[in-house]
Amino acid sequence: MEPVRKISSSKAENSMIDVIKNVAKSNVRQYAMLVALVAIVILFQILTNGVLLLPMNVTNLVLQNSYVIILAIGMTLCILTGGNIDLSVGSVCAFIGAIAGIMIINMKMNIALAIVACLLIGLVIGIWQGFWIAYVRIPAFIVTLAGMLLFRGLTITMLKGLTLSPFPEKFQLISAGFIPDLFKGLGINLNVTALLLGLIISLLYLYLQVKGRAERQKYNLEDVPFGLFVIQLVVILAAVNVFTYWLAAYKGIPVILVLIGTLTAVYSFFTTRTISGRYIYAMGGNEKAAKLSGINTNKVLFLTYVNMAVLGAVAGIAFSSRLNAASPQTGVNFELDAIAACFIGGASAYGGVGTIVGAIIGALVMGVLNNGMSILGVGSDMQMTIKGFVLLMAVAFDVLSKNKSKS
Structure with missing residues (x-):
C-alpha cells in the first residue's frame, strides 16, 4: 500500500502546481506588474539609501x-x-x-x-x-x-x-x-486612527475573501488551493497594515x-x-x-x-x-500619464482586458519611478526616456502574450 500513497501524493502535488500555474497564467499581466512594482520599490529604496520609504x-x-x-x-x-x-x-x-x-x-x-x-x-x-x-x-x-x-x-x-x-x-x-486623529490625547507618537482604519480594512477584506471562497466551494466552482489562498491573504493584509503604519508615522490618512x-x-x-x-x-x-x-x-x-x-x-x-x-x-x-498607467497595469491595447486595481498598480509604478528618479537627481529628459521605455515594454508584453495564446 505504501507505493500507492506515494503516487497519489505526487499526483496531488502536481495538480496543485498545475492550478497555481493556471492562476498565474490567467492573471499574468497583473501579477507581472505587481512583481515589477515591488522590484522597483526595492531598487529605489536601496539606491536612495532608504529615503523612498x-x-x-x-x-x-x-x-x-x-x-x-x-x-x-x-x-x-x-x-x-x-x-x-x-x-x-x-x-x-x-x-x-x-x-x-x-x-x-x-x-x-x-x-x-x-x-x-x-x-x-x-x-x-x-x-x-x-x-x-x-x-x-x-x-x-x-x-x-x-x-x-x-x-x-x-x-x-x-x-x-x-x-x-x-x-x-x-x-x-x-x-x-488629513483625517483628524480621534485618539490624539493618548500620548502615542503614531496616528492611532490610521492604524485602526488599516485594521478595519484588513478585517473587512478577510471577511469578504473567506465568504467568497465559501460561496465558490458551495457551488463547486474552480478556486485556488487553500495554501495559496492563505498566502495571498497574508501578503495583502501585511501590505495594507504596513502602508497604514507608514501613514500613521507621519500625519495619518x-x-x-x-x-x-x-x-x-x-x-x-x-x-x-x-x-x-x-x-x-x-x-x-x-x-x-x-x-x-x-x-x-x-x-x-x-x-x-x-x-x-x-x-x-x-x-x-x-x-x-x-x-x-x-x-x-x-x-x-496628464492624459499620457493616465494612459501609461492603464497599459502598464495590464489593460490590453485591444480592449476587453484590464482592471481598476491593475490601473492603480500602473499609476504607482509611474509614481515610484518619478519619485525615485527625482530623489536621485535624474533629469526630466532621462525620466521621460525611461517612462517611455517602460510603457513600450508593457504594451509589447501584452501583444506578445496575446499572440502566444493564439498560437
Missing part, C-alpha cells in the same frame, strides 16, 4: 499621484470598450481648475457650491464628447484630440494666460488635508486617499459585480457580438466618456487644490 515620502507619493490614479480609473473604462483613449483629460483638468479659480477666488463663491458646479460642467463636457463618439461614431481619438485643443484654448482665454492664486485654506484641504479608496472600491465593484460593468468588457471583447446579444453599445460608449469627463473634473479640482492655483499649464501630459 520614509513615512513622509510615502505620504507624498500618494499626494503627488492622486490625480493620475483618478484619471487612470476613468481611462481604464475607456480602454476596456475597445482600446479607446481620451486625449482631452489633461485639458479638461486645466479648464475645470480655471473655472474653480474664477468662481472661488474672483467671485468669492461658496466652495461646496463651486465644486458642484465644476462637476456639473464636467458632466456637460462628457455629454458633448460622448455624443460625437457614441452616436455620430467619430473616432474617440479625433473627438478627444479636438477636445484637448478646445479646452486648452478656453482655459488660456479665461485666465488670460496668467496664473490665478491662492485658493482659500478650506479648498486646499482637499489635497493637503490624507483626505485625498479617502476619495481614491472610495473610487477604487466603487469602480472595482461596478466592473466586476454589475451587469453594466460586464457590458463594458463584452463590448471591448467583441462589439458586434455584444450588439447581437442585445447590449446597447452606443449607450455603453456614451456613458463611459461621460464618466471619464466627470472624473477629469474631479482630478482637476484635486490638482488645483494641491497646486493652490489655477494655471494655463495645468494638465500638460
Whole structure:
C-alpha cells in the first residue's frame, strides 16, 4: 500500500502546481506588474539609501499621484470598450481648475457650491464628447484630440494666460488635508486612527475573501488551493497594515486617499459585480457580438466618456487644490500619464482586458519611478526616456502574450 500513497501524493502535488500555474497564467499581466512594482520599490529604496520609504515620502507619493490614479480609473473604462483613449483629460483638468479659480477666488463663491458646479460642467463636457463618439461614431481619438485643443484654448482665454492664486485654506484641504486623529490625547507618537482604519480594512477584506471562497466551494466552482489562498491573504493584509503604519508615522490618512479608496472600491465593484460593468468588457471583447446579444453599445460608449469627463473634473479640482492655483499649464501630459498607467497595469491595447486595481498598480509604478528618479537627481529628459521605455515594454508584453495564446 505504501507505493500507492506515494503516487497519489505526487499526483496531488502536481495538480496543485498545475492550478497555481493556471492562476498565474490567467492573471499574468497583473501579477507581472505587481512583481515589477515591488522590484522597483526595492531598487529605489536601496539606491536612495532608504529615503523612498520614509513615512513622509510615502505620504507624498500618494499626494503627488492622486490625480493620475483618478484619471487612470476613468481611462481604464475607456480602454476596456475597445482600446479607446481620451486625449482631452489633461485639458479638461486645466479648464475645470480655471473655472474653480474664477468662481472661488474672483467671485468669492461658496466652495461646496463651486465644486458642484465644476462637476456639473464636467458632466456637460462628457455629454458633448460622448455624443460625437457614441452616436455620430467619430473616432474617440479625433473627438478627444479636438477636445484637448478646445479646452486648452478656453482655459488660456479665461485666465488670460496668467496664473490665478491662492485658493482659500478650506479648498486646499482637499489635497493637503488629513483625517483628524480621534485618539490624539493618548500620548502615542503614531496616528492611532490610521492604524485602526488599516485594521478595519484588513478585517473587512478577510471577511469578504473567506465568504467568497465559501460561496465558490458551495457551488463547486474552480478556486485556488487553500495554501495559496492563505498566502495571498497574508501578503495583502501585511501590505495594507504596513502602508497604514507608514501613514500613521507621519500625519495619518490624507483626505485625498479617502476619495481614491472610495473610487477604487466603487469602480472595482461596478466592473466586476454589475451587469453594466460586464457590458463594458463584452463590448471591448467583441462589439458586434455584444450588439447581437442585445447590449446597447452606443449607450455603453456614451456613458463611459461621460464618466471619464466627470472624473477629469474631479482630478482637476484635486490638482488645483494641491497646486493652490489655477494655471494655463495645468494638465500638460496628464492624459499620457493616465494612459501609461492603464497599459502598464495590464489593460490590453485591444480592449476587453484590464482592471481598476491593475490601473492603480500602473499609476504607482509611474509614481515610484518619478519619485525615485527625482530623489536621485535624474533629469526630466532621462525620466521621460525611461517612462517611455517602460510603457513600450508593457504594451509589447501584452501583444506578445496575446499572440502566444493564439498560437
